[in-house]
Amino acid sequence: MMNDWRYNIGAGTFFFIAGQILLRKSFDDSNNYIMSLLYFTLAISFMTIIGMVYYNENIFDFSQLKNQHYYSFTAGILFFIGFIFWIYSISQKIELGIIRTFMAGFETLILFIVGYLLFNDKITLLQFFGVLSILLGIFIIGNGH
Numbered sequence: 001m002m003n004d005w006r007y008n009i010g011a012g013t014f015f016f017i018a019g020q021i022l023l024r025k026s027f028d029d030s031n032n033y034i035m036s037l038l039y040f041t042l043a044i045s046f047m048t049i050i051g052m053v054y055y056n057e058n059i060f061d062f063s064q065l066k067n068q069h070y071y072s073f074t075a076g077i078l079f080f081i082g083f084i085f086w087i088y089s090i091s092q093k094i095e096l097g098i099i100r101t102f103m104a105g106f107e108t109l110i111l112f113i114v115g116y117l118l119f120n121d122k123i124t125l126l127q128f129f130g131v132l133s134i135l136l137g138i139f140i141i142g143n144g145h
Helices: 005-025 033-054 067-091 096-119 125-144
Strands: none
Touching: 005 067, 005 096, 033 067, 067 096, 096 125
16 A cells, blocks of 8 residues: 555645645734744754654765765755745635645646656656646636636
8 A cells, every 4th residue: 555656645645735724824823934934844854853863864974975865955955945935825825725726737737848858757648638627727716816
């Protein structure tokens, strides 16, 4: 069961949903998105330290760094920048479903293109029409907001 990527994505999605609900609640008394961003990423840092201790990973031994470390670190920086925009959007109290629909659809389109161009991913006709329907849904939701 844990080897099926769909179960892992499903489980992760529930944690993301709970996290987004709590982020939205963080703006009940204030719309200071920078403070929410800092505490959000602080929590990620705590979890990272716990993981490093568990795996006995010495992050200060730069002689052991490989491409996996560089790519992961750079991805973390890019995700942090994305978090700024995402958390700012949540602070504006736009409906969470609208934010995630737009993000997921736009992300799906871009990742299909990037996957095809960089990783030679195959795109079936069914997948193409699926993405097209997602984009149509985003257009409809975006214009109705």
